[in-house]
Amino acid sequence: MAERCVGVFGANGHTGRFVAAELARRGLAARWIGRDRSALSELQATLNYGEVRTASVRDPASLLRAFDGLGAVINCAGPFFDTGRPVIAAALEAGCHVLDVTAEQVTVLDTIATFDDGARVAGRVVMPAMAFFGGLADLLVTSIVDGWPYVDAIDIAVALDSWHPTPGTRLTGERNTATRVVVRDGTLVPVPSPPPASVWRFPEPFGSQPVTCVALSEIITLSRHVKAGAITSYMNMKPLADLADTSTPPPRGSDALGRSDQIFAVSVRARRGAELREVTVSGRDIYAVTAPLVVEACVRLLDGATSAWAGVRAPGELFDARAYLAALSDVLQPQPVS
Structure with a gap:
């Protein structure tokens, strides 16, 4: 049809x-x-x-x-x-x-x-x-905040072992001069200066790593349907160094599907009062996934x-976020909570 x-x-x-x-x-x-x-x-x-x-x-x-x-x-x-x-x-x-x-x-x-x-x-x-940026974190957060009418704080952390950007990624980064935003007191506001930073415990092989605020599209999508006092997203330092290095080459396929060797973990925490909920998934190649x-x-x-x-x-x-993520469990492997 x-x-x-x-x-x-x-x-x-x-x-x-x-x-x-x-x-x-x-x-x-x-x-x-x-x-x-x-x-x-x-x-x-x-x-x-x-x-x-x-x-x-x-x-x-x-x-x-x-x-x-x-x-x-x-x-x-x-x-x-x-x-x-x-x-x-x-x-x-x-x-x-x-x-x-x-x-x-x-x-x-x-x-x-x-x-x-x-x-x-x-x-x-x-x-x-x-x-990968945007929809994935939106689904992960939604999967753990069901039943909560309000969330005090949501933190999203991405770990990449490397980032070989496509030409399109580089061009977008060069042209994007817009002010990035996070959620504070339930409202979109500019990322604070200095940007929020922390140490995040990811699953192996990443382990504990310093992370800094990198505010991307999931902040906007979540603010549309999840009532939260604060939403912040972070990334580890290695991929940011790769992006900053103009000599970093574009991604190269290394398997029959054309995926690169890049691996990732995405971890989400949501807190309401004394209750903390967490979920983490891992996988391979942010462009392919x-x-x-x-x-x-x-x-x-x-x-x-x-x-x-x-x-x-x-x-x-x-969508039913849990069912959606379960349908993709072959490429988004759930990880034990740290």
Whole structure:
């Protein structure tokens, strides 16, 4: 059925290729969309799957043609400062749900301000930041705060053994000059100066490591549906040093799936009064793991979205977070609480 077909904008990019492969693995009808027909055709031939359409954010009519007949669009083409608005606008006009994989707070805030009302009118879901940064932490937090009407404090910590950034990651970092925010007293406020810092005990092989505040898109998504006095996100120091080093090369695949050797752990703590709840997952390659995260969301939207879901939404607002994480336990391995 055409309305079950999923389009991937930027399918020939680094993350887009992982998303395309995941759609093929799951047998969803798929369309590879972007500017470079040759690269898209190469992807189609490699996967022996999907159909190809060319489109550009500079040509809204081409986006409408490419999205025609789709049930959902996944935007993997950064920088999302450039692609977010035109892709969402065209997808909603074409009658599609739309998801993206941005990590940047400013893009999520702009999506909420620009498209929440329009998505409600269109009866479609817009889900930004459905990725390693953003959606994963949103789901982890949601999985442990159920039953709490209010949370005193939420802390999120990410450990990476390394970070070999894609060219898109580097370009986004260079252009993102927006003030980053955290939650204090239930409100989004600029990250304090100096930034919050701590020592976090991660599972092995990371162990205890110093972490510093790195405020990304999960702060925004969580603030939309979890009532919390404070929300802070942290990262260990090694990946930040890799990002700062301009000689750090891009990621290189080292297995049959094209994943790099990079490993990660994401740990979440939520406190209400004297009660503390925690959850940690680990896995491999932050770009690759984004694919099952966003495709699972896409499938759940296609299978279960109702008019009540319409609007700009976070995954924890709509989905059973525990069931969602359990469905991805092959790539997000639960770890014992430290």
